[in-house]
Amino acid sequence: MVNFKLVTPETADTIAQPILTKLQEKFGRLPNFFGALGIDGVSLTSFLALQETLNAQTKFTAREQELLALAVANVNGCHYCVSAHTFTAKRMAGLTEDECTKxxxxxxNDPREKMLMTLAINIVKNHGKLEEDLLEEAKLLGFTESDIVQITLLTALNSFTNWLNNIVDPEIDFPKVSLI
Known part of the structure; x- marks a missing residue:
């Protein structure tokens, strides 16, 4: 197995250094995910810009985003992201341990939340090709075409972090949660 060396504010490229310093100050430590993403300053900058835009303008609540992130991380087999999102889902979005596992x-239990996760899981598993029946069911639950486009973006962004963590394999620096 190839071992990637996580970067720190001191060892990162000139693009990533100031960003990683701010992240370290914000969190009181530098989560290993950012040490992995910071290997390339352009990727770090781009990811954070997209995440910032989504956080400011998304149609979906923190709870819905965490549900989607947990479903996608599990499908993509990302132990790091399942652990990290379980931690943030409970602390920042009010999910219970049982809701995170489910x-x-x-x-x-909520049909709309279940559909959100079903769409995301199907986007990953079927490479974006969603069955017409599933789309019709989503629309009956109130999802608009715009919502489905944004769910696709959230799924892609989460898949990117899953894939990066699966490649780099950083040590999990959150309470470990098993994949299901």
Missing amino acids: AQKGEG
Whole structure:
């Protein structure tokens, strides 16, 4: 296995250095994911810009975003992201441990939340090719075409972080949660 060396504010390229310093100050430490993403300053900058825009303008709540992130991380087999998103889902979006576990399987009690996860899981598994019946069901639950486009973007952004963590394999620096 190839071992990637995570970067720090001191070892990163000139693009990533100031960003990683700010992230380290914000979190009180530098989460290993950012040490992995910071290997390339352009990727770090681009990811954070897209994430910032989404956070400021998304149609979806923090809870919905975390449900989607947990479902996608589990499908993509990302142990790091399942652990990190379980931590943030409970602390920042108010999800319970049981809701986090169910989200990994795309399950939930709320039909709209379940559809959100089902769409995301199907986007990953089917490379974006969604069945017409599924799209019709989503529209009946109130999802617009715009919502589906944004769900696709959220799924892609989460898949990117999953794939990066699967490649770099940083040590999990959150309480570990098993993949399902």
